[in-house]
């Protein structure tokens with residue numbers, strides 16, 4: 333499936349170095365399927381020990397139905413758990429825009445068809461502020477032109493060229509593409525000294 | 527100009543460049559465990575695919591196994607279900623599994639090297655970010671997510687962009703009581719937790735060359751905490767000596783042949799790098815973390831940073847850390863009372879780590895305010911430790927001696943912090959909630975420092991315990 337653009341309301345999760353343990357605590361990984369991870373997203377930041385609601389964007393009604401997540405620096409660092417972007421996707425997130433992302437996290441998002449785009453610190457601040465003030469405004473992210481349009485804000489988003497191409501061509505769903513090189517793979521398997 | 531190991535090994539394993547511009551990279555050794563693999567097996571089966579090279583994949587159980595009572599079925603039905611899924615999947619696809627009844631079972635990053643599965647010049651992948659550990663042998667070892675596990679199972683390859691390579695040269699004289707853990711914590715503090723994004727780290731220099739294989743693994747293990755997905759060290763005589771006669775290492779003439787290959791992939795003396803960072807470790811003290819990411823660390827004799835001295839971004843994370851940890855800026859960490867101590871994990875759960883911790887513990891008692899556990903990284907480590915009587919030293923001091931597993935490194939089994947407990951831990955992550963309690967607190971340090979804290983009831987400088 334080709335992913336050329338995505339649009340939707342935004343949700344803002346502020347903070348640098350938000351690791352995947354925070355996005356999904358390890359105890360929710362005791363599952364053999366990703367289905368049902370929706371409620372686990374940011375669980376310990378959303379609920380206190382007695383299950384009471386804490387203040388968190390994912391609990392904030394103004395963000396109901398949002399699908400573009402706005403974050404700061406090194407989002408998704410730490411554990412390689414794909415459960416983290418899986419939980420976000422199942423909550424409704426279709427794209428993530430931030431200052432920077434951890435590499436394994438980006439790889440996981442890519443293979444799930446979730447584009448990640450980087451913008452400068454000033455730009456993310458402007459986007460976040462607008463989303464907080466006007467949560468009903470719809471953002472669009474055009475992947476071929478790498479352009480973000482958000483009300484009166486228009487700016488350039490930086491995407492890894494390979495990931496951008498993978499989205500546009502639909503090759504983010506990588507297994508089929510990789511299988512095409514079957515004879516080369518077999519040759520290499522033979523060729524390696526181990 | 528010569529080539530570095532990373533680019534040599536990458537080129538040997540590159541199947542082709544995909545239209546997207548990503549490289550298709552062949553994975554020579556695939557390691558799997560119970561937590562991140564079940565969904566991958568379901569995905570290939572849904573597509574009617576099979577495992578392409580089952581002989582290149584090995585499985586173990588580590589993340590969720592209980593470390594007290596390992597009899598089956600496990601008391602936790604969810605854990606039991608996950609183990610069964612791995613048993614079924616490996617059986618159905620003809621993959622070797624080291625389960626809790628197998629003598630080779632242990633944390634995936636401990637058993638790979640221990641069994642000689644991990645060798646120089648390989649590409650290694652595992653659905654776990656600390657796969658970087660295996661780079662200590664001069665391999666490219668990558669942590670991957672579940673969709674990439676699916677791709678490796680089905681095709682033995684992944685789509686990935688080639689990172690740049692940063693040389694990290696470590697020189698100077700390491701003081702007594704200062705360890706590989708302290709070196710890597712220092713590197714992460716200096717370069718930042720995101721400093722390595724887009725890079726593979728090559729560690730080199732006289733200090734690195736003098737390290738044992740187990741110490742080298744500790745360094746490479748935490749590369750990912752500095753944002754670098756891959757960390758590696760060129761193979762040398764120390765590496766070859768370690769590997770000789772390990773079960774999965776070629777023997778006799780085949781060993782000599784392998785040796786030739788291993789030597790050929792080391793970085794050339796005139797190799798090029800995208801970046802160089804130099805660190806002199808003379809004067810380095812044992813390091814401890816005080817915050818909520820592994821880059822928030824200080825030397826044991828320093829005071830906690832003042833927010834006003836940090837840039838805006840570091841100050842934001844630091845103030846969140848102070849509020850979670852309950853520490854105050856400008857104060858000392860020395861003397862901070864602890865509630866728990868954990869010695870183990872893929873960073874510091876090997877035999878040399880247990881020996882170092884036992885040397886501190888011997889003849890002392892765990893403080894009555896502290897609960898302390900030692901969890902060997904593998905069954906082989908446990909057997910060796912018991913042979914040397916280390917288990918006795920620990921239990922006589924009041925530590926609990928457990929079975930092999932990840933345990934309180936990520937607390938997916940019953941080993942967890944309770945409430946706001948503060949834990950001196952030899953593991954690798956101090957993220958909020960990491961050790962099983964959303965309000966729990968973790969301070970990372972070397973195993974000897976964790977042992978010293980356990981017997982003192984508070985954070986101390988292990989160098990003063992002689």
Ligand code: SF4
Nearest residue numbers: 656871872932935936
């Ligand atoms: S010991 Fe900790 S870091 Fe290492 S593999 Fe297990 S959970 Fe991951």
